[in-house]
Amino acid sequence: MAAPGRHVGRYINKNSRVLLNNWDLLWGGHRSFTWSSALQQQTARIQNDSSEDIVIPRKKTWSKEAVLQALASTANRDSTAYNYQFQDDPYLSPKSSAESKLYSMSQESGRAAAKYFVDNFPKYFTKDFAEPHIPCLMPDKVSLSLEEVSEEALKERICLRKVGAAVDMYDQLVQAGTAVSMQSTYDLLDLICFYGDREPAQEGETEPDQTDASVEEQRRKRGRFQRGAEPQRPVWREKNNNAERLFGLLPERDSRCYSALIKGMVKHGASAKAYDLYTDMLNNRLSADINTFNALILTVPDVKESYLEKIDLLMELLKHMSQQKVQPTQQTFNNALKVLRRCGSMARSISLQTVSEMKALGIAPSLATFNHLLAIFYKGVWFFSSAMRICFETKDMKQGYNVFNLIPTSREPSTSASSACCWYRRLVPSVYYPTPHGMRTLFQALDTDSRLELLPSFWKDVKTLGHDTKSDLVDELLSLLARDQHSPEVQESFAECALDIKGVFDNDRRKHSLEWSTSALSHITTLLLRGNRIPQAWKMMQLFKAKNRIPSDKLLEDFLSRCSESPTMAVELVQLSAAFCLPATPRLTQRVLAEFVLTEEQRSTLSELESSWELNQ
Numbered sequence: 267m268a269a270p271g272r273h274v275g276r277y278i279n280k281n282s283r284v285l286l287n288n289w290d291l292l293w294g295g296h297r298s299f300t301w302s303s304a305l306q307q308q309t310a311r312i313q314n315d316s317s318e319d320i321v322i323p324r325k326k327t328w329s330k331e332a333v334l335q336a337l338a339s340t341a342n343r344d345s346t347a348y349n350y351q352f353q354d355d356p357y358l359s360p361k362s363s364a365e366s367k368l369y370s371m372s373q374e375s376g377r378a379a380a381k382y383f384v385d386n387f388p389k390y391f392t393k394d395f396a397e398p399h400i401p402c403l404m405p406d407k408v409s410l411s412l413e414e415v416s417e418e419a420l421k422e423r424i425c426l427r428k429v430g431a432a433v434d435m436y437d438q439l440v441q442a443g444t445a446v447s448m449q450s451t452y453d454l455l456d457l458i459c460f461y462g463d464r465e466p467a468q469e470g471e472t473e474p475d476q477t478d479a480s481v482e483e484q485r486r487k488r489g490r491f492q493r494g495a496e497p498q499r500p501v502w503r504e505k506n507n508n509a510e511r512l513f514g515l516l517p518e519r520d521s522r523c524y525s526a527l528i529k530g531m532v533k534h535g536a537s538a539k540a541y542d543l544y545t546d547m548l549n550n551r552l553s554a555d556i557n558t559f560n561a562l563i564l565t566v567p568d569v570k571e572s573y574l575e576k577i578d579l580l581m582e583l584l585k586h587m588s589q590q591k592v593q594p595t596q597q598t599f600n601n602a603l604k605v606l607r608r609c610g611s612m613a614r615s616i617s618l619q620t621v622s623e624m625k626a627l628g629i630a631p632s633l634a635t636f637n638h639l640l641a642i643f644y645k646g647v648w649f650f651s652s653a654m655r656i657c658f659e660t661k662d663m664k665q666g667y668n669v670f671n672l673i674p675t676s677r678e679p680s681t682s683a684s685s686a687c688c689w690y691r692r693l694v695p696s697v698y699y700p701t702p703h704g705m706r707t708l709f710q711a712l713d714t715d716s717r718l719e720l721l722p723s724f725w726k727d728v729k730t731l732g733h734d735t736k737s738d739l740v741d742e743l744l745s746l747l748a749r750d751q752h753s754p755e756v757q758e759s760f761a762e763c764a765l766d767i768k769g770v771f772d773n774d775r776r777k778h779s780l781e782w783s784t785s786a787l788s789h790i791t792t793l794l795l796r797g798n799r800i801p802q803a804w805k806m807m808q809l810f811k812a813k814n815r816i817p818s819d820k821l822l823e824d825f826l827s828r829c830s831e832s833p834t835m836a837v838e839l840v841q842l843s844a845a846f847c848l849p850a851t852p853r854l855t856q857r858v859l860a861e862f863v864l865t866e867e868q869r870s871t872l873s874e875l876e877s878s879w880e881l882n883q
Contacts, residue, residue, distance in 0.1 A: 330398075345696050361732040363699045415442060417450055424453050427466050432457060433508050440515070451512070452522055458509040459530025462502060502536035519550070525558040537565035553590040556598065559583060563601040573609045577616060580605055596632055599624050603638035617642050683715030694727065702736045713746055719756045721747060722763040734770050735778040743767075744789035751796065761797025764790045768806075782813045788821050795828045803828070804835060807842060819850040826857060833862040837871060844875050851879055 352358040352369060360366035384391050388405035396403055410431065412419035415438045423432035432454055439446050513519070513527050524547045531540035544562055547554065554562075562583055570576045580602060587594060602620055606613035617639060624631060644652050650669065657666035686708060694700060700708070705728060712720055725743060728734050744767065747760050768790055771780050780786075787810055794803035807825065810817050822843055829835045836858045843851045855876050859869065
């Protein structure tokens with residue numbers, strides 16, 4: 267191995283000496299090539315500029331999801347596909363909003379059942395296949411591991427949100443004479459107040475039914491009864507309430523325990539008791555925090571009856587905040603405006619003062635703020651008329667034009683077919699499943715915007731969504747297709763759509779099949795005639811007799827005008843009209859005799875029909 271390496275080194279050394287000896291000759295031979303001074307200055311300036319512009323980038327720290335985000339940015343959501351939650355199982359392909367709700371609830375029910383088994387039998391789910399670790403895929407700790415009576419067991423039950431078990435453990439500790447720290451006691455009080463002394467609903471379950479006898483009493487005090495379809499409001503337990511009992515056992519009551527009990531009462535509907543507890547808190551010379559005041563403001567409509575009393579109580583609470591030097595937040599002003607919504611016209615001036623106070627404190631309004639203000643000042647139906655009247659009274663022409671420009675925007679979904687079609691393609695069927703009424707409204711929007719040539723494409727969606735069994739929707743579509751005359755290309759697409767609709771009528775295997783009506787037969791025949799589909803149109807004419815439906819005189823006249831090259835079909839059309847005893851039969855007979863080249867047999871047939879018609883008349 268040493269000999270080859272020595273030869274290579276000798277070769278490199280020899281050639282390097284040759285290159286150094288001939289360097290001067292090479293450079294001297296090219297002395298005729300020189301740079302100009304201007305070129306040298308320009309090159310130097312470019313080098314200086316480039317050296318100044320180069321900035322060494324700082325170290326870039328990529329997040330763990332950077333690769334996934336980069337991949338997600340390369341593909342957009344497919345608006346023609348079903349929602350992502352239905353793509354795992356081809357059977358779960360909803361065609362209506364009812365099916366979408368049913369399938370999504372079925373999936374959530376399955377997830378809840380799987381979660382139940384994973385959480386209650388964690389010993390069977392010990393392997394972690396995910397890299398990195400995904401906590402939500404592993405069993406949650408829901409079973410109790412500490413059974414002895416101790417404060418640690420109490421903390422475990424509070425952490426696992428076991429309300430009943432935590433209360434029982436606390437009672438056992440008190441009965442055994444074991445001292446419980448104030449922090450654990452406060453945590454237990456927070457837990458009981460938050461859930462209203464009831465067990466929390468598990469994931470995928472609904473709230474437990476409120477069977478307390480005080481429910482009807484509190485409804486009666488509010489002077490109204492909730493309808494059965496409305497969700498029930500959580501109710502504070504009046505008798506044997508563990509939160510009030512624990513609050514009474516506290517040796518020292520500070521602002522935290524008062525605030526926890528007040529917020530729990532407000533959340534669960536005991537507004538009067540919450541305000542009485544706040545009064546007791548003031549008597550003990552304790553101050554409340556901002557969350558307590560935000561909760562107390564919401565109790566004003568339930569504590570007082572008249573508008574004036576509600577406003578006075580609201581002002582009193584705000585003054586208490588100022589006296590106790592509690593800084594209001596955006597939620598405070600939103601709650602105040604929410605209360606003022608139930609104070610009639612008296613709330614308008616106070617709501618403006620509230621907004622001015624927000625501006626003075628540098629608090630930006632939210633969407634909820636504007637929602638409350640609009641509800642206080644304007645009714646939804648009269649918003650534009652009221653705004654325009656104010657612009658007229660203030661002689662503000664510019665603002666009037668601004669209000670006027672908002673009106674087309676608010677009505678855009680019903681008048682602008684282009685915008686409606688754009689949103690339709692974005693949302694259907696990936697997000698939204700239109701009802702038959704929604705499809706009919708879309709057809710009317712296309713009619714208003716003179717975009718009826720788009721109707722055949724929407725008919726395909728009608729079939730996909732399963733609305734092709736709705737006779738009123740199909741009749742609406744056929745009437746729009748056959749109402750006006752269009753270009754030959756459009757009429758050709760309309761004829762194809764009419765044949766597709768005819769296939770829906772002829773399909774007897776469906777559970778809910780459509781029945782032929784006179785209007786449907788007439789519209790489809792008219793569309794086929796305009797699309798120069800004479801043989802298919804003649805089959806439709808024969809269906810009139812088979813389905814015992816009577817065609818109109820105008821349809822017979824149009825058909826006769828289209829079949830000028832078929833005398834046999836014209837004669838049969840006159841016979842069909844005579845079979846229905848239509849008044850247009852003599853007129854059709856005269857047209858066929860005058861406009862068509864007939865054989866003697868055909869002429870005699872028409873003459874017999876004409877004579878028999880005269881005898882019957």
